[in-house]
Amino acid sequence: MTEQASQEEISAEIEAIEAEARLDIARGSAAELHPRRNYPPYRSSVLRHPTHELVRVDPEEVERVSPAFGHTDVNVLESDLTIQHSGEPLGERITVSGRVLDGEARPVRHQLVELWQANAGGRYVHKRDQHPAPLDPNFTGVGRLITGDDGEYSFTTIKPGPYPWRNHLNAWRPAHIHFSLFGTAFTQRLITQMYFPGDPLFALDPIYQSITDPAARARLIGSYDHSLSVPEFSLGYRWDIVLTGPKSTWMESEEAHA
Amino acid sequence: MPDFVPTDFVQTPSQTVGPFYGFALPYENGSQLVPGHHPHAIRLHGTVTDGAGVAIPDALLEIWQADESGVLGHSRGSLDRDGFTFTGFGRTAVNLAGHYTFTTVKPGAVSGGAPYVLVTVFARGLIHHLFTRAYFPEDVEAHQTDTVLSAVPRERRATLVSVADGVAGGAASYRFDISLQGAAETVFLNFDA
Numbered sequence: 001m002t003e004q005a006s007q008e009e010i011s012a013e014i015e016a017i018e019a020e021a022r023l024d025i026a027r028g029s030a031a032e033l034h035p036r037r038n039y040p041p042y043r044s045s046v047l048r049h050p051t052h053e054l055v056r057v058d059p060e061e062v063e064r065v066s067p068a069f070g071h072t073d074v075n076v077l078e079s080d081l082t083i084q085h086s087g088e089p090l091g092e093r094i095t096v097s098g099r100v101l102d103g104e105a106r107p108v109r110h111q112l113v114e115l116w117q118a119n120a121g122g123r124y125v126h127k128r129d130q131h132p133a134p135l136d137p138n139f140t141g142v143g144r145l146i147t148g149d150d151g152e153y154s155f156t157t158i159k160p161g162p163y164p165w166r167n168h169l170n171a172w173r174p175a176h177i178h179f180s181l182f183g184t185a186f187t188q189r190l191i192t193q194m195y196f197p198g199d200p201l202f203a204l205d206p207i208y209q210s211i212t213d214p215a216a217r218a219r220l221i222g223s224y225d226h227s228l229s230v231p232e233f234s235l236g237y238r239w240d241i242v243l244t245g246p247k248s249t250w251m252e253s254e255e256a257h258a
Numbered sequence: 259m260p261d262f263v264p265t266d267f268v269q270t271p272s273q274t275v276g277p278f279y280g281f282a283l284p285y286e287n288g289s290q291l292v293p294g295h296h297p298h299a300i301r302l303h304g305t306v307t308d309g310a311g312v313a314i315p316d317a318l319l320e321i322w323q324a325d326e327s328g329v330l331g332h333s334r335g336s337l338d339r340d341g342f343t344f345t346g347f348g349r350t351a352v353n354l355a356g357h358y359t360f361t362t363v364k365p366g367a368v369s370g371g372a373p374y375v376l377v378t379v380f381a382r383g384l385i386h387h388l389f390t391r392a393y394f395p396e397d398v399e400a401h402q403t404d405t406v407l408s409a410v411p412r413e414r415r416a417t418l419v420s421v422a423d424g425v426a427g428g429a430a431s432y433r434f435d436i437s438l439q440g441a442a443e444t445v446f447l448n449f450d451a
Binding site: 072074130178 | 275314331335356374381385445449
């Protein structure tokens with residue numbers, strides 16, 4: 001087994017890539033909207049990214065439409081992750097609300113949003129998660145809903161904890177919630193992660209930093225919104241999600257760095 | 259660095275599905291777009307491998323396709339299958355050997371192109387999902403004029419065409435292996451607007 005890199009080594013790699021990305025922008029390249037598929041500080045990406053340039057093609061009808069979901073697929077109660085068991089889960093109760101929009105600010109209506117996360121101690125209900133933090137018998141960490149007429153969504157959950165992983169020595173993921181989204185076209189399909197403001201682990205995390213543009217990364221951070229906090233009950237976060245699909249993918253950049 | 263940028267209608271970036279989606283995304287009968295006893299059922303299956311040629315045990319695949327007559331579904335019920343409605347969407351995790359299996363029907367051609375199944379690959383280590391297409395080997399003639407296959411360098415085209423590999427439980431079987439890297443790296447597609 002190869003020796004694990006230190007955080008200092010990983011951070012130096014992260015900084016070098018970002019410096020290079022800044023230079024590219026100074027030379028006239030567009031900022032990268034998505035992460036790089038080839039991002040060596042995230043060790044698992046090394047053998048799992050395509051080395052050939054993606055083949056650019058026009059989407060056809062299959063790609064321009066999306067599967068339909070509705071309340072035959074999702075029970076309305078599935079948006080509350082705190083009521084799935086007999087007791088209250090441990091942790092800080094929060095709501096995460098926002099809108100799913102396309103690039104023209106049109107709502108993505110009546111479409112499926114799926115969410116999953118670790119519990120307050122940073123442990124997933126997954127047999128391969130060996131982090132020695134307690135499981136919470138009152139928290140599974142899975143939610144689903146169908147967006148409303150204005151593309152709006154709202155989940156009630158608890159704030160997930162950060163957790164260690166084995167990318168490098170003393171590697172910790174910032175607290176995050178996984179989101180899976182469908183747009184109006186299959187090309188808009190997106191799986192991503194929402195983060196929480198002010199997390200001290202951002203600068204150290206190669207998954208977050210794989211998005212080399214600071215403004216693009218910041219789009220993954222929910223904002224604390226006191227108007228969404230419910231007295232005596234929960235703290236509110238707002239996070240809007242934009243699915244532009246094909247229009248955003250023309251600037252794929254990994255080819256230049258393969 | 260600001261912690262929050264107001265929505266500017268710019269694409270939200272992708273992040274990896276990670277290793278721990280197994281309790282959240284797969285669902286009952288997700289891989290069965292039709293029941294196995296459907297008279298026209300086919301098996302679409304294969305193995306997902308990395309750049310070392312090693313099977314990936316934690317990839318998640320989704321397929322999206324037209325029905326047998328080439329019509330795209332607008333029916334709900336992909337997550338809660340009733341056993342009769344064809345929705346065109348399927349999802350499955352690979353097994354520990356990196357192998358996936360969908361039970362579906364062969365789609366009809368949509369708007370004149372060759373029939374295909376759109377395949378989306380998610381995995382730990384894959385920070386942004388990948389799109390590819392699984393075409394069918396018997397449609398040789400339609401492949402000649404297919405705009406996407408024509409856009410692919412000739413020597414890589416075969417990576418988009420499944421291989422007929424017999425019959426499984428009465429269903430015609432097609433094998434579509436996915437290589438994220440390597441000599442047989444699958445062609446992945448970037449859909450321009």
